Amino acid sequence: MPTIFELGEKESLRRALAPLKPTEFAIIGSGDDSALLKAQSGSYLVSTDTMIENHDFRKDFSSAFDLGWKAIATNYSDIAAMGGVPTAAVVAISVQADTELEWLTDFVRGLQQASESLAPGSGIVGGDLATSDLSFISVTAFGDLDGLNPVVRSNANPGDGLYVGGTLGKAAAGLALLKHPDPQFARSYDELVSVQLRPTPPIQLGKLANEHGATAMMDISDGLSTDAKRLAEASGVKINIESSSLLGFQAVLEQAALSIEASTLPWVLHGGEDHSLLATFPSDKPIPKGFKRIGSVLAGDPELTLDGEILQTAGWDSVTGNQ
Amino acid sequence: MPTIFELGEKESLRRALAPLKPTEFAIIGSGDDSALLKAQSGSYLVSTDTMIENHDFRKDFSSAFDLGWKAIATNYSDIAAMGGVPTAAVVAISVQADTELEWLTDFVRGLQQASESLAPGSGIVGGDLATSDLSFISVTAFGDLDGLNPVVRSNANPGDGLYVGGTLGKAAAGLALLKHPDPQFARSYDELVSVQLRPTPPIQLGKLANEHGATAMMDISDGLSTDAKRLAEASGVKINIESSSLLGFQAVLEQAALSIEASTLPWVLHGGEDHSLLATFPSDKPIPKGFKRIGSVLAGDPELTLDGEILQTAGWDSVTGNQ
Numbered sequence: 215m216p217t218i219f220e221l222g223e224k225e226s227l228r229r230a231l232a233p234l235k236p237t238e239f240a241i242i243g244s245g246d247d248s249a250l251l252k253a254q255s256g257s258y259l260v261s262t263d264t265m266i267e268n269h270d271f272r273k274d275f276s277s278a279f280d281l282g283w284k285a286i287a288t289n290y291s292d293i294a295a296m297g298g299v300p301t302a303a304v305v306a307i308s309v310q311a312d313t314e315l316e317w318l319t320d321f322v323r324g325l326q327q328a329s330e331s332l333a334p335g336s337g338i339v340g341g342d343l344a345t346s347d348l349s350f351i352s353v354t355a356f357g358d359l360d361g362l363n364p365v366v367r368s369n370a371n372p373g374d375g376l377y378v379g380g381t382l383g384k385a386a387a388g389l390a391l392l393k394h395p396d397p398q399f400a401r402s403y404d405e406l407v408s409v410q411l412r413p414t415p416p417i418q419l420g421k422l423a424n425e426h427g428a429t430a431m432m433d434i435s436d437g438l439s440t441d442a443k444r445l446a447e448a449s450g451v452k453i454n455i456e457s458s459s460l461l462g463f464q465a466v467l468e469q470a471a472l473s474i475e476a477s478t479l480p481w482v483l484h485g486g487e488d489h490s491l492l493a494t495f496p497s498d499k500p501i502p503k504g505f506k507r508i509g510s511v512l513a514g515d516p517e518l519t520l521d522g523e524i525l526q527t528a529g530w531d532s533v534t535g536n537q
Numbered sequence: 538m539p540t541i542f543e544l545g546e547k548e549s550l551r552r553a554l555a556p557l558k559p560t561e562f563a564i565i566g567s568g569d570d571s572a573l574l575k576a577q578s579g580s581y582l583v584s585t586d587t588m589i590e591n592h593d594f595r596k597d598f599s600s601a602f603d604l605g606w607k608a609i610a611t612n613y614s615d616i617a618a619m620g621g622v623p624t625a626a627v628v629a630i631s632v633q634a635d636t637e638l639e640w641l642t643d644f645v646r647g648l649q650q651a652s653e654s655l656a657p658g659s660g661i662v663g664g665d666l667a668t669s670d671l672s673f674i675s676v677t678a679f680g681d682l683d684g685l686n687p688v689v690r691s692n693a694n695p696g697d698g699l700y701v702g703g704t705l706g707k708a709a710a711g712l713a714l715l716k717h718p719d720p721q722f723a724r725s726y727d728e729l730v731s732v733q734l735r736p737t738p739p740i741q742l743g744k745l746a747n748e749h750g751a752t753a754m755m756d757i758s759d760g761l762s763t764d765a766k767r768l769a770e771a772s773g774v775k776i777n778i779e780s781s782s783l784l785g786f787q788a789v790l791e792q793a794a795l796s797i798e799a800s801t802l803p804w805v806l807h808g809g810e811d812h813s814l815l816a817t818f819p820s821d822k823p824i825p826k827g828f829k830r831i832g833s834v835l836a837g838d839p840e841l842t843l844d845g846e847i848l849q850t851a852g853w854d855s856v857t858g859n860q
Contacts, residue, residue, distance in 0.1 A: 242687060246619065246755075247584060247615040247618035248584040248615050248678075248687075250582055250583075250682070251581055251582075251583060252580055253581050254579070256577070257575055258573070259571040259572070260571055260572045260627055260677075261663070262627040262628075262629050262663055264629040264631065264675065266631060266667055266669050293570075293571055295570035296565075296569065296571045296573070305585075306675045308587065308673065340583060340585055342585050342586055342587050342675075344587055345592075348670060350631065354585060355571075364564075366569050368569075432569075433570050
């Protein structure tokens, strides 16, 4: 199998992107100076995110397929968090020069399968390839609101309920299992590990929440505590989380936590990367299936409490690397 | 001045992006999960490109401002090359953790000034910041066709004339001057160096060419010979460049070439990074001001000739690093 260096950028990209299917939202896909995409409702959502080797991923944990999948999942989640539907993505990747073409092909397969599975009809419409000593992946994703208004994070109102769509703590548990010196634990809890490596954010809940009148919404990428505090600050409200409502999220992590002598509550409260949706809904409206109530929006200075007590945030900062 | 590591990602980004002006095409700018952009004509152009330290740029040559400027200029050029007008860009950047906030602020100033100067009304609508040992900058730019059709690179017809909008060889000359051991040469030819560091592609010529019926167009990023050959291959035509038509491009480089014992023709034929436009127009139509004829499109197997003789391409491949 040739390396990317042996083939050069253009030929490597051509071969790796060849299996990509045409997508319904692309008028012109990859291969020209720019792609041309449809914006059926006269506007489009844009989100960008970068994953850096040894910082956001480790090649001994993640396969090329995993990385392609995760790159799409995390960016599509930001589109869903605005109440929209993902339509397409462009991907810039830089890898070591001795990387085999097969690695790149698997990566593109991960991109393709994630886009098909998480947002049917969407697809990859452009790529850029380079080489460097350190690998990184930079994705920009696009979405459509289908004529709805965007759901921003700054519009939560006192009296709203606080809801989560998707899982909490599973990706953090998966990472703890992967990092454990004894590899048998990661093998024993395959589902948790797979949420860390190949997250499946509840993309379809984004538009559903929008249709049901969600007042504010965001993607939980850095942990519930960190992101709930951001929502409180953006909206100028107080947010209280009820610990009793988290028991269900903790229960599914209990066995894994026991086996590696960890605790479930920190995973659920502070663990990032499940890419679930945090949304607020008015109390007088029906809540769409898939969202679980975990607390309330209150009047007052922007702060985050757990059962009425100030909750210290402990999420991820991509610069300081602090969790 | 604090470093980015001391401030963390969110605070560094907040401070660096604070001076950004609202743009007319953004309904929601940076700060939420996604930006929301207008697509007035029901579609939008997308282009993505990455610059990597010591591969696409050197920090001893380029200031932070220069890098911000160049990142926008090179991406806007890909939008113009489709016959569109740039509207916005999102920027992911990773820098060393000990980078001062001032560097990031200067970089953002470069982004902002380039977007304002090259495409008035456009602007930066989102950013992502991380730290790594090696710096890189990944930009995705957007554009609008204002209801026109896109000008692809695959539609040149035998009988068309081949035209260049913008300069040829200046960026390559600038790079040669910068690399010369004696720094006085770079200081003596400031205009050439500035085309390398802060290119000013003829963005407005893209839409103008589209309005005047250009049959094919592309951005000359990797050198005239490499990119003209790509256009020939994409369109399935033969392209002949007339050397006499290049004399004007060579003349303005003559003094600099003499001073460092270099030749002007390789710069003009093979030098990348001027980001000028290569376009084909039917012979019976008026050619818009700003384009200069340099050759012809002929029937035959896709190949590139100079005065009828096969011309070897010698452009840049971003993976192999071969010039």
